[in-house]
Structures are given as structure tokens and as C-alpha cells.
Amino acid sequence: GAVVSQHPSWVICKSGTSVKIECRSLDFQATTMFWYRQFPKQSLMLMATSNEGSKATYEQGVEKDKFLINHASLTLSTLTVTSAHPEDSSFYICSARDFRGTDTQYFGPGTRLTVL
Amino acid sequence: DQQVKQNSPSLSVQEGRISILNCDYTNSMFDYFLWYKKYPAEGPTFLISISSIKDKNEDGRFTVFLNKSAKHLSLHIVPSQPGDSAVYFCAAKNQAGTALIFGKGTTLSVSS
Numbered sequence: 564g565a566v567v568s569q570h571p572s573w574v575i576c577k578s579g580t581s582v583k584i585e586c587r588s589l590d591f592q593a594t595t596m597f598w599y600r601q602f603p604k605q606s607l608m609l610m611a612t613s614n615e616g617s618k619a620t621y622e623q624g625v626e627k628d629k630f631l632i633n634h635a636s637l638t639l640s641t642l643t644v645t646s647a648h649p650e651d652s653s654f655y656i657c658s659a660r661d662f663r664g665t666d667t668q669y670f671g672p673g674t675r676l677t678v679l
Numbered sequence: 680d681q682q683v684k685q686n687s688p689s690l691s692v693q694e695g696r697i698s699i700l701n702c703d704y705t706n707s708m709f710d711y712f713l714w715y716k717k718y719p720a721e722g723p724t725f726l727i728s729i730s731s732i733k734d735k736n737e738d739g740r741f742t743v744f745l746n747k748s749a750k751h752l753s754l755h756i757v758p759s760q761p762g763d764s765a766v767y768f769c770a771a772k773n774q775a776g777t778a779l780i781f782g783k784g785t786t787l788s789v790s791s
Binding site for chain 2: 595605607609658660
């Protein structure tokens with residue numbers, strides 16, 4: 564199957580700093596990538612849809628100025644959590660849409676963000 | 680309003696028996712359904728999918744059944760193995776949209 568990587572896998576930062584998370588599709592091109600957030604024992608919540616070469620589409624309630632998304636190439640999307648606060652601590656997961664086959668989304672391993 | 684529902688938060692099954700995970704949806708525009716398996720602190724792993732033009736899709740020990748009239752799908756795992764213990768998410772999408780809508784997940788525990 565298609566492989567999606569995320570980096571870093573775990574990051575701890577101080578309140579007020581910014582953190583960048585990378586999502587890469589390793590063996591396929593992804594014109595569309597998605598960013599999800601998961602709180603403990605809850606489902607995956609879609610934050611935004613990232614389209615290569617255009618602005619991301621954010622879900623209702625997600626602050627676009629706080630969660631900056633850049634999809635500069637067909638294999639890379641980045642999520643930057645700006646001025647992070649403890650309530651931003653969560654598990655962030657990206658997925659990439661593979662158009663080659665059945666339009667399945669493949670997920671990265673996730674990034675655990677802890678804001679102190 | 681939750682469009683994809685997994686009403687059973689947990690399921691316990693003995694090794695070798697069948698595991699049946701259920702999922703209901705409310706949006707009749709959904710035309711593609713997927714099941715993902717997730718371990719703690721990892722991203723979901725794609726298991727199996729089904730298009731709305733089919734009512735069954737099989738891949739090894741995993742079979743997904745779709746009942747469009749009831750807006751219900753299920754994942755059958757036969758035989759269940761301890762390594763199948765994980766959280767299983769049902770997801771759906773419609774032709775017009777590209778994002779997946781996820782259920783809340785069902786935690787499957789397979790005991791040996």
C-alpha cells in the first residue's frame with residue numbers, strides 16, 4: 564500500500580512557541596492531503612483539507628491563523644501550530660489521498676504534540 | 680449531527696471466533712466506505728473498503744458487508760486473532776466531497 568510519513572513523531576514545546584509538522588507521501592503523488600486531530604478516546608476530527616498549490620480549506624471552528632497549512636509540492640504538506648498553548652496538546656495525523664486506485668486515504672503515523 | 684455512527688464502543692471476542700463490527704450512516708449520498716484499524720499513538724491503517732455499487736467485499740480474513748437500504752455496514756473478521764485487538768474506525772465519503780467522515784471507533788479485544 565501507499566506510505567505516508569510524518570515528522571516529528573513526538574514534540575514537546577514551551578507555550579508560545581510555534582511547531583511545524585511535516586507530512587509526506589513517499590511513493591505516490593497526493594494533490595490532496597488532510598489534517599486530523601485526535602483527543603484521547605475520541606474519533607479523528609478533520610481540521611483542514613490541503614490542496615497542492617492552493618489555500619487550505621478549514622473546517623468550522625478551526626482557526627486558520629493558528630494552524631497554518633502549506634502544501635507546496637505533490638508530496639509534502641506542512642502544519643504549523645503557531646503560538647502553541649497547552650490546549651493545543653493533541654495527536655495530529657495527516658492523510659494523503661491516493662488517486663491511482665480506489666481513492667483511498669492513507670494515514671501517517673501521527674505526531675504527538677505536548678505544549679508545556 | 681453525527682453522520683457515521685459506531686454505537687458499540689467496545690467488543691470482546693475469543694481467539695478463533697468471528698468479530699462483527701457495526702457501523703450506521705445517515706447520509707444517503709455516501710458512496711464509498713472504508714474501515715481503518717488504529718493502535719494507540721499510531722496513525723490509522725487502511726483495512727478494506729467497499730463502493731456503494733457492491734454489497735460485499737472480501738480480503739483474507741476481513742469481509743465488509745453493505746446494506747444500503749438500512750444504511751448499515753459491518754466488518755467481519757474471521758478467525759479473530761489477538762493481534763486484531765485495536766480500535767476500528769468506520770469512515771465514509773460522498774462523490775462530491777473528498778474528506779472522510781469517521782465514526783467514533785470500536786475497541787476490539789481478542790483474547791487467547
